[in-house]
Each structure stands twice: as C-alpha cells, then as structure tokens.
Amino acid sequence: MALIRPDAWNFPLLVHVLGAMVMVGALILAGSALAFAWRTGSPALVRLGYRALLLGALPGWIVMRAGAQWIASKESLTDSDFTWINIGFTTSDAGLVVIVGSAVLAGLALRRAARGGPDGGGLRWAAAVLVGLLVVAYVVTIWAMTKKPI
Numbered sequence: 001m002a003l004i005r006p007d008a009w010n011f012p013l014l015v016h017v018l019g020a021m022v023m024v025g026a027l028i029l030a031g032s033a034l035a036f037a038w039r040t041g042s043p044a045l046v047r048l049g050y051r052a053l054l055l056g057a058l059p060g061w062i063v064m065r066a067g068a069q070w071i072a073s074k075e076s077l078t079d080s081d082f083t084w085i086n087i088g089f090t091t092s093d094a095g096l097v098v099i100v101g102s103a104v105l106a107g108l109a110l111r112r113a114a115r116g117g118p119d120g121g122g123l124r125w126a127a128a129v130l131v132g133l134l135v136v137a138y139v140v141t142i143w144a145m146t147k148k149p150i
Contacts, residue, residue, distance in 0.1 A: 018067070019063030033046070046106060095138065
C-alpha cells in the first residue's frame with residue numbers, strides 16, 4: 001500500500017507519526033515518574049512527570065492531532081466510516097482531556113508538596129493511573145492504525 005501512496009502524503013503522515021511518538025514517549029515518561037513518585041514520595045519525580053505532561057505530551061498531542069487532520073484531508077478520509085479512523089479520533093479527543101486532567105492533578109500534588117502541606121499522594125496516584133490508562137488506550141490505537149481493521 002505504501003508503494004502506491006502519492007509523495008504529497010508523506011510529509012503530513014510524518015508530522016502525524018512524529019507527534020504521536022513524542023506524545024506517547026512523554027506519556028510513558030510522565031507515567032513512570034508519577035508512579036515512582038507515588039511510591040517514594042519524591043517531589044522531584046512529581047515535577048518531572050508534570051513537566052513531561054506539559055512540555056512533552058501536550059505539544060506532542062497538538063502536532064499529532066494537526067497531522068492526523070492534515071493527512072485525513074489529503075487522503076479524503078474526513079467523512080469516512082472506517083473503524084481505525086474512528087478509534088484514532090476518539091482516543092485522540094479523549095486523550096486531550098486526560099492529559100490536561102493529569103497535568104492538573106500532578107500540578108496540584110506538586111503545589112501541595114511545595115507548601116509543606118499534605119504530600120498529595122492521592123493526587124500523584126490518580127495522575128499516574130490516568131496516564132497509564134491513556135497509554136493503554138494509545139497502544140490499542142497504534143494497533144488499529146497499523147492493522148487497519150475495517
């Protein structure tokens with residue numbers, strides 16, 4: 001299939017895939033940091049998870065989503081009813097809510113730790129679980145994008 005794809009589709013597809021790779025990598029970093037912070041109570045790991053969400057996952061999501069819309073319009077798939085496209089757009093749109101929600105939870109946990117109040121362990125745990133669930137959803141999405149079930 002890739003051999004018959006027009007060259008004009010290569011760059012939008014690259015943008016989409018690059019954004020997705022950056023976003024998933026940042027989510028794995030954030031989830032790992034938040035999970036370890038939940039176990040150890042380290043504010044530095046909470047800060048790392050928070051920054052990975054804000055500076056990696058969120059910009060990666062923007063690039064991935066823009067690239068997805070660009071390549072879908074290039075391939076005339078914006079009004080299609082393919083399952084793999086619906087899975088991609090659904091997890092993409094829900095993923096933004098989860099990324100922002102996790103960043104808010106991690107930011108609140110970091111703020112509580114900086115003020116010397118309660119350590120925000122529940123907030124760190126909730127952020128780590130949300131990010132973990134989102135990574136699982138994106139693994140399913142990656143499978144759907146590569147296998148392209150009808």
